[in-house]
Amino acid sequence: MKGEAVAIIPARYSSTRLPGKPLLPLAGIPLIMHVVERASNARLVSRVIVATDDERIAEAVKAHGGEARMTSPDLTSGTDRVAAVAATLDDELFVNVQGDEPLIDPSTIDAAINGLLEDDTQLIEISSTSEPITEVDDVFNLNVVKVVSDAYGCALYFSRSPIPFVRPAAGLSLKESLRANPELLSNYRKHSGLYAYRARFLDIYPELKPSPLELLESLEQLRALENGFDIRVVPVEHRSIGVDTLQDYERVKRLIEENPS
Numbered sequence: 001m002k003g004e005a006v007a008i009i010p011a012r013y014s015s016t017r018l019p020g021k022p023l024l025p026l027a028g029i030p031l032i033m034h035v036v037e038r039a040s041n042a043r044l045v046s047r048v049i050v051a052t053d054d055e056r057i058a059e060a061v062k063a064h065g066g067e068a069r070m071t072s073p074d075l076t077s078g079t080d081r082v083a084a085v086a087a088t089l090d091d092e093l094f095v096n097v098q099g100d101e102p103l104i105d106p107s108t109i110d111a112a113i114n115g116l117l118e119d120d121t122q123l124i125e126i127s128s129t130s131e132p133i134t135e136v137d138d139v140f141n142l143n144v145v146k147v148v149s150d151a152y153g154c155a156l157y158f159s160r161s162p163i164p165f166v167r168p169a170a171g172l173s174l175k176e177s178l179r180a181n182p183e184l185l186s187n188y189r190k191h192s193g194l195y196a197y198r199a200r201f202l203d204i205y206p207e208l209k210p211s212p213l214e215l216l217e218s219l220e221q222l223r224a225l226e227n228g229f230d231i232r233v234v235p236v237e238h239r240s241i242g243v244d245t246l247q248d249y250e251r252v253k254r255l256i257e258e259n260p261s
Helices: 031-040 054-061 078-086 105-118 137-142 174-178 182-187 200-209 212-217 221-226 246-258
Strands: 005-011 047-054 067-069 091-098 126-133 146-149 155-159 189-198 233-235
Touching: 005 031, 005 078, 031 047, 031 054, 031 105, 047 054, 047 078, 047 105, 054 078, 078 091, 078 137, 078 189, 078 200, 078 212, 091 105, 091 200, 105 126, 105 189, 105 233, 126 146, 126 221, 137 174, 137 182, 155 221, 155 233, 189 200, 189 233, 212 221, 221 233
Parallel strands: 005 047, 005 091, 047 067, 126 233, 146 189
Antiparallel strands: 091 189, 126 189, 146 155
């Protein structure tokens, strides 16, 4: 089944919290190349392309044997960059792998792609994955996006806030209640932050204007939900670490140095 989807990795240099993070060194190579390697190892990925608006990132990717495409700096989201590259290709399935996830497991990428391959109706346009949340602080971390799904495995909502709201025990705050009863954490799932798309969705995505909830939460996937598109969310057990801050980078750097494999 090798060759089912093209992986496109949006990567930009500017970042309010950690500028230049795609080029930060990890075990001797830029962070972005760890993402490229992980995506290349996914069973259902045939090709990996980094989509960037910065020549420094493109040059670094090419210097390490990867493929990069330049995209317009006017594009406002990662999905816009994925759509721009997909429009130049004839493939039917694409997977958007976040450029700041150097520990993403290849099996997680495959799970997102399978969310579309296993849809016999061909009606689901987008598939993603969710991971367990095992730390109370992650429930309240605005950088950890939470997702709740319906009985059919499709997303009801994504939020930076704690969802669902688990009614706390009497006299306790939600955080205190979760610490007192860790089993309640099983109600929370972290959105992995990668998406598999059918090409036809990417064809129309650029025509969809940023939606009210998307702007409020700063979560581009809400644009699809607000426009009536289903997003299948496949549960996976592997937990990744997104590099959003210097602390995240130091944590990932330490993990890779301790376990280079």
